[in-house]
Amino acid sequence: MIGAFQGDEGQFTLQHISDLSQRFILQAYRNSIQVSLVTAVVGGLFGFLLAYAVTIGGLPIFVRAMVITFAGVASNFAGVPLAFAFISTLGRTGVLTGLLKSAGVNLYSQGFSLYTFAGLSLTYLYFQFPLMILIMAPALDGLKREWREASENLGATGLQYWRHIAMPILLPSILGTMVLLFGNAFGAYATAYALTGGTLDLVTILIGAQIRGNVLYDPGLGFALAIGMVVIMAFSIGMYSWLQRRSERWLR
């Protein structure tokens, strides 16, 4: 912590913090936040829909057990092996890339690349949406059947039920979990490193470069980068626990 405000001789300085406004660093923060936001929102929505499908969507009970188990595995299947899996699927010589090519769709000539923003987001989603399922399924179970029946007795349509009863109750936990997903992606390093080899500027990758000292080594800057991350993470965890408290009022 203190390191972020210390100069080379240990004097107090705000230099490192102001260094954060350099172009490539801002870009790295922007990339990190963008990837995290996109995967949190998309993964959150998709995970929510799947959680809905297996809880109150009327699918057979064994499907639910299966999905929950798969989600448990997928949310833990991350880091280097996950990157490998996506490289052999959608990388330049990947299986799916090859299949699509023989079907007449050349992904890479159309501007897609696994090693950029889109590919990274697609990869992150693999551990993002299962996490959403794991957290949302119990929340959806908490929706009491009586509420729906009561609203139907009062003449509400399905849409009205969702709009005025279910959504207001679920919203805090949906948003809260999305915040958690955001943090989850924001702190991710191993997947990004193994996937892009450190070529895409993310905050975590930049800190890594500062430690290894291969680009403009400056430990103070590393500290400042780290502080920036911790501030963002602390903010999101704060949001999460606040939303969590709100959702606990109804979901018991």
Add this chain to the structure above:
Amino acid sequence: MRRRRFWPWFWLALGAIYFFVPLLATGEFSLRAQRDAFSLLAYQRVLQDNQFISSFLFSLRMGILTILFGVLLIVPTTYWVHLRLPRLRPLVELLTLLPFVIPVIVLVFGLIRTYSSPPFRMTTTPATTDILLIGGYMVISLPYLYRSVDVGLRAMDVRSLTEAAQSLGAGWGTILFRVIMPNLRTAVLTGALLTLAIVIGELTLAQYLARPAFGPYMALLGQNRAYEPAALAIMSFGMTWAAMGLIYFLTRGQQAQIGGGH
């Protein structure tokens, strides 16, 4: 109450495709090491690689030590908080959430900056670096281990058990190791399995502390080889699956475990 079943099945199908396509593709890819024929060559090469075995064993050793020290630290602490300091529980819970707030890369940066200069100088020899590594792993696995133990302790009547043991003349050591621990077997095992899975797959800490662990080995392999990484991914998926299956079996599905080192 019958509703249309189309959309739930649709989302499920989409999820299944997204989940299985990369796995199938990776599986196929890993069998392609030999030209024009499917073979297990890539797996063979991986398993015969000396570095594979040595780095895996290294990570396994680190994982076991992490679990050992983690359990020794967390079980008595959580027990004491449950028994005597229930008011501190929110604080302890907040502390165990900290590893989620502080990304691993920040943690390792701090570790290196703090312990590489006097008065500590711990990054100079492998043995002392390993201590740092285990310390870091303990921090990463803290939330998982704590949560399992906490759930386990909640499921039993800590106070009555303690008082019963005390009135039979047991000391603290006896209470902890012969009364509390046996009751926590499942909880500790669950946490331990998760910890092991995390430690073995972990890249960041080991890479920057420059220790020959499994994560850096995998990353290196990924940069230099084509088919072996796919085989490794499939094997590691199998291991994750086994660990989750064991946890599921141990807790009979009561506890959905969340986490991992991304």
